[in-house]
């Protein structure tokens with residue numbers, strides 16, 4: 001059995017890790033790390049875990065945990081993992097970091113967008129960006145995996161095949177994204193109160209959201225050139241779910257059939273990516289609670305643009321599900337173990 005430690009087990013992403021891993025056949029959770037609930041029964045914090053998890057919350061001592069766990073998930077705020085990771089820890093255990101600390105290769109870009117000093121820049125180069133469908137082979141050999149962000153997972157996977165095959169003009173790419181409020185975490189914030197979110201929709205982080213450089217970097221690798229784009233997230237009154245709508249000019253003469261066959265080429269054999277027929281629009285409801293990414297597209301002949309659409313559950317493929325998928329790759333077990341989650345409806 002793989003011994004798993006979770007730091008930040010009491011946050012939304014951590015709780016989703018606990019839910020998924022509690023049914024994983026080859027992993028057992030040995031550490032439920034918390035800051036505010038130390039020694040409280042985990043199932044008293046998350047009552048859905050009553051009679052499923054007997055353990056109590058522990059502290060967030062990464063050094064002690066490194067001796068006990070084969071893998072540590074850090075589902076913690078930005079800066080936490082980078083402030084504690086060390087060569088000694090990485091020589092004993094593997095880390096899947098759900099924060100953004102090791103996603104961006106250029107430290108000054110990270111510091112500029114996150115407004116914090118990076119405490120372990122020496123590990124950025126070796127960290128593998130854990131977008132499983134794209135970086136599968138590199139993840140298998142990693143010690144430190146940077147689990148992608150929720151918006152970024154959906155945004156990158158939706159455009160990746162077309163960026164990679166040069167079917168779209170990357171200078172024209174615009175990404176409009178919407179997220180449910182669990183994306184903002186469990187911490188109390190006025191902007192996330194019921195009366196602020198319910199019956200409301202708003203853009204935020206316009207032209208400044210920190211997922212922008214992450215998307216630009218990864219689509220830059222895909223297209224082989226520098227990418228600069230507009231990314232606008234919106235908060236919508238739902239618990240879970242991300243929907244992205246991406247607009248770009250299609251290179252002259254590219255047909256819907258070619259686009260469909262490029263998606264098929266990249267994703268046809270992927271367990272967790274479902275490409276819909278042309279014109280079908282993904283919906284967050286059809287992926288909720290699952291590790292699926294649903295992708296659709298439509299060509300607008302009038303404007304010569306393609307509209308690409310993607311939907312994920314931010315807490316599953318956008319966080320915990322992808323983190324478990326990365327763990328499975330790290331330990332050479334079946335990639336979908338623990339992730340056979342059928343989307344829930346209604």
Ligand SMILES: NC(=O)C1=CN([C@@H]2O[C@H](COP(=O)(O)OP(=O)(O)OC[C@H]3O[C@@H](n4cnc5c(N)ncnc54)[C@H](OP(=O)(O)O)[C@@H]3O)[C@@H](O)[C@H]2O)C=CC1
Nearest residue numbers: 008010011012013034035036075076099150183185186319
């Ligand atoms: N929510 C989402 O959809 C996604 C989140 N992420 C990333 O995952 C990470 C966790 O996010 P999320 O679960 O939403 O956040 P939450 O605010 O819900 O949870 C944060 C967790 O970290 C713990 N924590 C808080 N402050 C500290 C600290 N200073 N040191 C150590 N532990 C601390 C909290 O402990 P306690 O509650 O016990 O105080 C809690 O367990 C973040 O980096 C986030 O960006 C990534 C993709 C999607």
Ligand SMILES: CC(=O)N[C@@H](CCC(=O)OP(=O)(O)O)C(=O)O
Nearest residue numbers: 099100149150179180181183184
């Ligand atoms: C709705 C909402 O607030 N979403 C979060 C995204 C959370 C996330 O996944 O981002 P990182 O892991 O990169 O921090 C936000 O916009 O900050």
